[in-house]
Amino acid sequence: MFYSIHIEASFLKQTLLSQKSLNRSVLNRRDLNQRGLNQRGLGQTLWTKSVWKESIWKKNLLIISLTSILMACGGSGSDSSESGSSNTEVPSTPSTPATPTTPEQPDTSDDVCQQSSSEVNWTALMSKDCPNLSDYGLFTDPSLPTHSPTTPGINYQLSTELFSNYASKYRFIFLPDNQSMVFNPQQVFTLPVGSVLAKTFALPFDTQLSGANNEKLIETRLMIRREAGWTALTYQWQQENASLIIAGADVTHTLNNQGDSITFDYHIPSKVECKICHQINENDISRINPIGVKAHLLNREITLSNGNKTNQLTFWADENMLSLLPDLNTVDKSHTLENNQASLTNRAKGYLDINCAHCHNKQGFASISGLRLSYFIDHTSFEYGICKQPPGWDGGPNGLSYDIVPGNAERSILHYRQILSSPKDKMPPIGREIIHTEGTELVKQWIDSMSPSIGVCE
Numbered sequence: 001m002f003y004s005i006h007i008e009a010s011f012l013k014q015t016l017l018s019q020k021s022l023n024r025s026v027l028n029r030r031d032l033n034q035r036g037l038n039q040r041g042l043g044q045t046l047w048t049k050s051v052w053k054e055s056i057w058k059k060n061l062l063i064i065s066l067t068s069i070l071m072a073c074g075g076s077g078s079d080s081s082e083s084g085s086s087n088t089e090v091p092s093t094p095s096t097p098a099t100p101t102t103p104e105q106p107d108t109s110d111d112v113c114q115q116s117s118s119e120v121n122w123t124a125l126m127s128k129d130c131p132n133l134s135d136y137g138l139f140t141d142p143s144l145p146t147h148s149p150t151t152p153g154i155n156y157q158l159s160t161e162l163f164s165n166y167a168s169k170y171r172f173i174f175l176p177d178n179q180s181m182v183f184n185p186q187q188v189f190t191l192p193v194g195s196v197l198a199k200t201f202a203l204p205f206d207t208q209l210s211g212a213n214n215e216k217l218i219e220t221r222l223m224i225r226r227e228a229g230w231t232a233l234t235y236q237w238q239q240e241n242a243s244l245i246i247a248g249a250d251v252t253h254t255l256n257n258q259g260d261s262i263t264f265d266y267h268i269p270s271k272v273e274c275k276i277c278h279q280i281n282e283n284d285i286s287r288i289n290p291i292g293v294k295a296h297l298l299n300r301e302i303t304l305s306n307g308n309k310t311n312q313l314t315f316w317a318d319e320n321m322l323s324l325l326p327d328l329n330t331v332d333k334s335h336t337l338e339n340n341q342a343s344l345t346n347r348a349k350g351y352l353d354i355n356c357a358h359c360h361n362k363q364g365f366a367s368i369s370g371l372r373l374s375y376f377i378d379h380t381s382f383e384y385g386i387c388k389q390p391p392g393w394d395g396g397p398n399g400l401s402y403d404i405v406p407g408n409a410e411r412s413i414l415h416y417r418q419i420l421s422s423p424k425d426k427m428p429p430i431g432r433e434i435i436h437t438e439g440t441e442l443v444k445q446w447i448d449s450m451s452p453s454i455g456v457c458e
Helices: 002-034 038-072 122-127 271-278 312-318 344-356 437-449
Strands: 154-156 168-174 196-204 215-226 229-238 241-245 249-257 260-268 279-282 285-288 301-303 309-311
Touching: 122 215, 196 249, 215 241, 215 249, 215 260, 229 271, 229 285, 271 279, 271 285, 301 312, 309 312, 344 437
Parallel strands: none
Antiparallel strands: 154 168, 168 196, 196 215, 215 229, 229 241, 249 260, 279 285, 301 309
16 A cells, blocks of 8 residues: 555656646746737736646645645554554553442532531521521421420410411521510511521311311421521422422412312412512612511410410510510500400401501502501501592402491402402402401401591592
8 A cells, every 4th residue: 555655646746846847837938928028919928827827726736635645544654554564453452441439429518508406507597598498407306397496496476367378377486595676666576686587387178177187388488687687588398398499389278168168279479579578668778577576466375385374575575585575564465356355446457467567558568559557557547548549459340449438348448359369459469369258357347337427438
């Protein structure tokens, strides 16, 4: 093969020499033409230029061809496999395959969510949104968020609760060492940095029964006060583990309520939706804040673990969890819906405060409506809704005009929107998929009991 290449290379060399001679001849002719031999005419000049360009092109093509042949056969022929007398290939020694190794595992020693301890994971709570509720160590048994909080957590209860499709709610509060809440007579208590509020929602299968066997764990919500302010996290329960969710989720559930079987999609709110209820606007700055930690909602009797009964606020003060608590007789108190010994006004206003006032206040999400439903607003006033027309709502299917028509709940928007279910009409706008029969009936009775002399709406 090398001999064949040598002959072809020699031929190409001679050809290149011929081309070089031809090029010199062409250039000489061109030089003569430049000295005044123009008598041969313009045609001869053009032919000369054409021949010269064609010769250069052929020269380049031959050089490329020669280079390709040499490279295809190993270059200059200096390789021992081509110059030797034998062309038998010597097999290469097979390489030994690498021993399989276990993939290196990521180092989680510095991940605050992975720290295992029997204590509350305060570092993680203050610095990171952990993927699992159990990462925070808030409960002695991570699969049971309804009781046995890790020290220093304690259970707390409200006299009137925000309605969430008949869900049972298990509330716990965790305060950092040597820190306490500051009492406020009307607004949410001030909680120190490091505080955690945990609330677990469990849907019943029958609203007339209670206990773990009659419930399904749905979600646990955390409110954590970090250095930058409050943050809200939601964890969905699935197979004894609660995982962080950001976008929200729907859970189909069926329950029996006073003989009626109701199937609905319980909605777990997204992180953005949490702000609708919890946001406060101050000086054009929006932030989130707890809702239920108020004196009139917490001023109730509780049963301690030893079976003794005591007032909840008094217990907190005795445990150095609450400072500046005044004489209990001066603290307002709202009562449960079922307490017929309390007035309709007290129970209805307590219910509307916890279910509506977090939006319907000067700093809330629905501030533009002008409707103020705080427990401490005069319920006979225009701002509480007496003969007040709401902006931006068409009155619904019945075409109603006023928030509250004293003595006539059927003509009052406040009651009407409690029993509507379409997204644009229902109130509250989130957190309720079914009607709260007991709550709406209480509000209806209260409005019907009002004297028409409070306000003439027509």
